[in-house]
Amino acid sequence: MTRSLPITAPEADDPPAAPAESRARRRSRRVTARPVAGMLFVLPFFLVVVAFLVVPLGYAFWLSLSSKSLALGTRFSGVDNYVRAFTDPVLLDGLLRVVLFGLVQIPVMLGIALAGALALDAVTTRFALAFRLIAFMPYAVPAVVGALMWGFLYSRTFGPFADLPTLVGGEPIDFFSVSLLLVSLGNIVTWAWTGYNMIILYSALQGVPRELHEAAVVDGATPVQVALRVKVPAIKQAISLAAIFTVIGTMQFFTEPQIMARFAPQISAGYTPNLYAYNQAFAYSDFHYSAALSFALGFLVFVVAYAFVIVNNRRRVARS
């Protein structure tokens, strides 16, 4: 999974019930009308955004509007590439695969991360400190190295796991077989990102006012009940943000399958949408269609993420 930055997106900086009007007033009080100085502070960043985001995106979009076929050369084709993309069975299969993958992997990972965060929040022993450090370590392992490492670990020759069933007379496990491949990939992602999400959720838990759960304890709630009924609802916002960013990362799933294909050739050229876009460009030399695929994917990511945000906000409003 490629993710350039942490998912510590802050939650809304005002209580959900705050009327828009008062928020606007407070904001305007906080900023200073010194337009030139303000613009100068933002300018260097803005230039980088233009040079390495706006221009490349514009160029990619321009590319996506024309087609190049090997035999016929390049011609303007409008939305043809997009029509092709959304009727391309390879892309649709890849999308379906990634969605299935996400539906299982994301809840599992966030579930473990949440359990770990609650455990950390409940005890403050040295053991907990060690756990916190160790759980976070995989985040510092480059995705490439992580995928190679798991490739070794899964293999019968290098790894300790594949032959475990033979101890009790079973068949060795083939982690690279088509039926297990998604699980194997899911495990790599889970291993790499659980600790990271756990730290985020733990940080959020630490901000939950102690009085809340102390009151619950007085009412006779068990620690597990406190965790599930008081703490978890209190950090719902952090959980859903972690979920959004994980969804974004999952939709862009690329590095792990790309590396793992060296161990498992059955990872096809269109195994994930992003891998498909990569292969269209770098293996089949169709940069135009590749650009269209990337755009279509980016658009889907955008829609999914925003839908998630909107649904989430609705719920919040409904609750308050």
Place this chain on the structure above:
Amino acid sequence: MLGTTWLAKLRGGLAACGLLAVAACGGAGGDDGPVTVSVWAWYPEFKGVVEAFNASHPDIKVEWTNAGTGADHYAKLKTAITAGKGAPDVAMIEFQQIPTFVILDALADMGEHGANEDKDLYAEWAWQQATDGEKVYAIPVDGGPMALMYRKDLFDQHGIPVPTTWAEYAEAAVKIKAADPAAHIASFGSDGGWLNGLMWQSGCRPYGYSHTTAKDQVKINLTAPECERVVDLVGDLVDKGLMAKDPFFTADATAALDSGKYWTWAAAGWTPGYLAGSLKNTAGKWAVAPMPQWTAGADEQGDWGGSTFTVTKQARNPKAATTVARELFGRSKAAWEIGLDKAFLYPLVKDVAADPAFTGKAYDFFNGQKVNEIFVPVSEKLGDFQFTPFQDFVYGELNDRSAEALSGSRPWGTVLEETQKNVVAYAEQQGFKVSK
């Protein structure tokens, strides 16, 4: 090439600067010193070959870059070609990739610089694949004539005859399973080049393409009986559990070869070197036999792998680049010494392959057998075989459909049919007229 208006303008501006710079410099690589030629290649032990070339060519200096192995190398090359700059002067390209780069308009015609003189130097099949009429797109270097490697000790011990036909091969597979339930006759390696080699050896000629005569026409016929029988055979062996499923070149496959799990490997001329370094336990226990035939007594052969040098259209000095492509190996004794003894290439230069120093070489790994006595006639026997200008896509399809068959979600009998269908659709989408 991607010519946007503003980008084209920018490019034009830069090109003008470039011209000025050249003019100011008085012509890069003129009389003042050796011409520099950049080369991308991933041959093992290639450094010595480059040094030998530079030592014998005072007027040319080769600058070698290893830009990656296989797919990584091609990805970079294609990106640089699309960008219109950044490609090397000379690039290593495998045979099956030549038409792909030709249709991308990436390769210069070395025939314009006298490369046609080399026609008789190389194995005929290789020269045919590297050229298109009088146009010379590539200079052959190494090849992969196929033969059957087998565990002589185990075959002898269990009294299994070495198969001379594919029918006998299938019988041997059953006997091997009976002798050792944990063993397989071989592995289905999920390797497009390997499957292609087997089909070639079966007399299947699935592709036809000539950029010179009809650049928008391509022949695709993967469902011919000669092609189908190959997939039927290996598919049947896999389904019966007689053939394993490990992809080639993974540590698992290598370990299986080295521990008696596979008793044969339909391999190529470069395998002796490939294996000698990695199979320590079973060194000396292997032998090489000619490929099993589809008809008893026939002599059909195939090739798996091999590579060439090409000159890109971005080459600053195509003439010097052509010299590099032709002479890095070519007639160079020093280069072939390294190529044969350290990099274990199978030479496509006829004289080098026919040299007693090569044919008479006894390999400890094969218990003293002179295996090149088998490989060399195979290479001489190989005939015309063509590839499509989108071979990556074809191999990708073959691989993906076989993967489905390996996992049981597709009958082996439909692998080629489905591949044919998808490849034809792709070719038509790319603007080709497809014939069978």
Place this chain on the structure above:
Amino acid sequence: MKVKTRLPHLLMGAGILYFVVPLLWVVIAATKSQPDLLDSPALWFAEFNLFDNIGQLFREDDGVYGQWLVNTALYSGLSAVGATALAAAAGYGLARFRFPGRRLFETALLGMIMVPATALVLPTYLILSEVELVDTMWAVVLPSLLSPFGAYLIRVYVDESVPVELIDAARIDRAGELRIFWQIVVPMMRPAIVTVFLFTLVATWNNYFLPLVMLSDADLYPLTVGLTTWFNTAQQEAGTRMLFNLVVTGALLAIVPLIVAFVLLQRFWRSGAAAGALK
């Protein structure tokens, strides 16, 4: 108390096992010679060969691994410093000034975070090749300066923890805007800066796709690209160059610096991350 902590400890014990075993495997495997790597039990030591492996690692291909290590540190260091500086200035500018287009830019910031990195690499390559920057370190460093999330995090942090009154007071004292930023604002947002720095550092250190596409000269590779090159070589040319032990040892040495950095700096980045998560 005992009963209360049993469940958390059980959970954490299982977690430690899960997270640490693969890393342990890397450590153990790095001590093995090439033949032992293939033959000996995966999770136990064979003949201790770590120092030989490290020696061989730094000798292979004329010591190119050392070059990769230096490159990686250089690229990620430069990118992280640059990206953090840009994000800090922009985040502050957005949080504490009003100018035309500010709102729009802020909204766009969120959209930028969602752009798939792979969609940008190809057009960026084509553009950089026009200005002759491909296959130079700048092709990796310059695109890595882009950190919309960093700017966003800083903006939120400044909004919450740098009182506007303080800035106004400084202005009344006729301090220049740059001086206010440097002497008052930057020290106050140190946790956020450390966080952004560390995370951009990791992002570049771990980046694979961008350098893979941009660089063709092996002397310019970062570790991620270099190690996969070796891995491919080991697979495809097993006979001549069986490099698996070097890939494993190289991977270990590539991970260690980042883990050390995170452990040492965790006090800082955790408060930064917490700030982000809480606000």
